[in-house]
Amino acid sequence: MRSINKTAVLGGGAWGTALALTAARAGRQVTLWARDPNVVSEIRSRQHNPRYLPGITFDEKIEATSDLRDVGSADALLLVTPAQTTRETLRALAEIGSFAVPIVLCAKGIEQSSGKLLSQVLSEELPDAIPAVLSGPSFADDVAKGLPTAVTVACENSDAAEMLAIAMAAPSFRPYASTDVTGAQIGGALKNVLAIACGAVVGRKLGASAQAALTARGFAELTRLGSALGAQNETLTGLSGLGDLVLTCSSTQSRNFRFGIELGEGRKAADLIAEGGKLAEGAHTAKVAVELGRRHDVELPICEVVAAIISGSLSIDKALTTLMSRPLKHEAESGRN
Ligand SMILES: NC(=O)C1=CN([C@@H]2O[C@H](COP(=O)(O)OP(=O)(O)OC[C@H]3O[C@@H](n4cnc5c(N)ncnc54)[C@H](O)[C@@H]3O)[C@@H](O)[C@H]2O)C=CC1
Numbered sequence: 001m002r003s004i005n006k007t008a009v010l011g012g013g014a015w016g017t018a019l020a021l022t023a024a025r026a027g028r029q030v031t032l033w034a035r036d037p038n039v040v041s042e043i044r045s046r047q048h049n050p051r052y053l054p055g056i057t058f059d060e061k062i063e064a065t066s067d068l069r070d071v072g073s074a075d076a077l078l079l080v081t082p083a084q085t086t087r088e089t090l091r092a093l094a095e096i097g098s099f100a101v102p103i104v105l106c107a108k109g110i111e112q113s114s115g116k117l118l119s120q121v122l123s124e125e126l127p128d129a130i131p132a133v134l135s136g137p138s139f140a141d142d143v144a145k146g147l148p149t150a151v152t153v154a155c156e157n158s159d160a161a162e163m164l165a166i167a168m169a170a171p172s173f174r175p176y177a178s179t180d181v182t183g184a185q186i187g188g189a190l191k192n193v194l195a196i197a198c199g200a201v202v203g204r205k206l207g208a209s210a211q212a213a214l215t216a217r218g219f220a221e222l223t224r225l226g227s228a229l230g231a232q233n234e235t236l237t238g239l240s241g242l243g244d245l246v247l248t249c250s251s252t253q254s255r256n257f258r259f260g261i262e263l264g265e266g267r268k269a270a271d272l273i274a275e276g277g278k279l280a281e282g283a284h285t286a287k288v289a290v291e292l293g294r295r296h297d298v299e300l301p302i303c304e305v306v307a308a309i310i311s312g313s314l315s316i317d318k319a320l321t322t323l324m325s326r327p328l329k330h331e332a333e334s335g336r337n
Pocket residue numbers: 011012013014015016034035036052080081082083085088089106107108109138139140141278279281
């Protein structure tokens with residue numbers, strides 16, 4: 001694999017911009033591709049992205065473009081468009097070349113239409129690419145401001161994982177290399193769903209004890225599904241699993257958590273989605289996560305009630321009764337059917 005200098009980031013939203021800044025701080029040459037020409041012109045002319053990172057201006061040099069062909073010569077690409085647009089973005093890339101370089105999946109979700117992890121979607125659309133994942137506790141706003149955090153960078157090829165970690169390492173951004181591509185995706189996808197549940201508990205004023213209990217039982221679900229799919233325990237208890245779950249299930253900075261708060265306060269999911277506000281990936285992943293669980297004989301009761309609340313078939317109060325009246329069991333039970 002060639003060394004990583006030229007880095008392309010696809011996606012001009014909050015996380016794409018924050019990761020472009022990080023790569024520049026790490027000393028990489030960065031091209032940021034954004035679909036929205038306004039984002040491109042704001043970055044080019046004023047070094048900021050006010051729509052997605054309001055109040056943050058940057059000194060780092062980032063080339064912004066809305067022409068996808070400009071990423072063709074990158075040594076590595078970071079894919080940072082919403083999870084459900086991953087296939088579409090990859091298909092657009094495939095029209096330009098075969099990209100036999102690392103493609104780092106940074107979105108957190110599972111493809112709704114197929115139930116596939118994003119790494120599977122990548123392998124189908126760009127079979128020559130080297131699939132990698134970057135995930136962990138990292139609010140775009142914090143990262144863009146240079147506040148410290150640590151993340152997981154996973155690639156089946158251990159050397160490539162280490163090269164990517166080095167390529168993205170900056171004074172306030174510490175990537176840990178891993179070879180567990182599946183595990184690194186499960187945490188990010190499920191924590192968004194579980195954060196909606198925790199937000200609903202907060203919005204309904206059910207208390208901090210309920211929020212902590214739900215986070216812990218949510219972690220049990222994340223671990224069960226991850227293990228069934230072959231994830232390593234260290235990944236699930238690490239930055240991209242427990243680390244990101246704790247962050248997202250406890251902070252109003254999280255869009256998924258805030259989406260849950262609004263549900264808890266009585267808003268309808270369909271209305272929130274129709275309003276097209278901030279991206280809450282968990283709302284798009286809940287149902288497909290439950291289906292994935294079923295295919296692997298894994299029970300995901302919290303994800304199940306979140307999916308039902310989002311579809312409008314269950315109220316928050318009924319969801320609470322459903323969870324509290326499940327048969328009593330040993331904490332160590334596997335949750336496999
Ligand atoms: N914001 C954050 O703190 C973090 C976000 N993520 C993940 O990163 C992914 C992206 O999130 P954000 O950047 O925060 O979202 P965002 O809502 O800030 O930005 C999304 C960007 O994608 C663009 N976009 C939407 N559909 C597109 C399409 N079909 N083709 C090309 N571009 C398209 C939008 O124009 C926008 O620029 C999500 O999966 C999220 O879970 C992961 C870690 C942190």
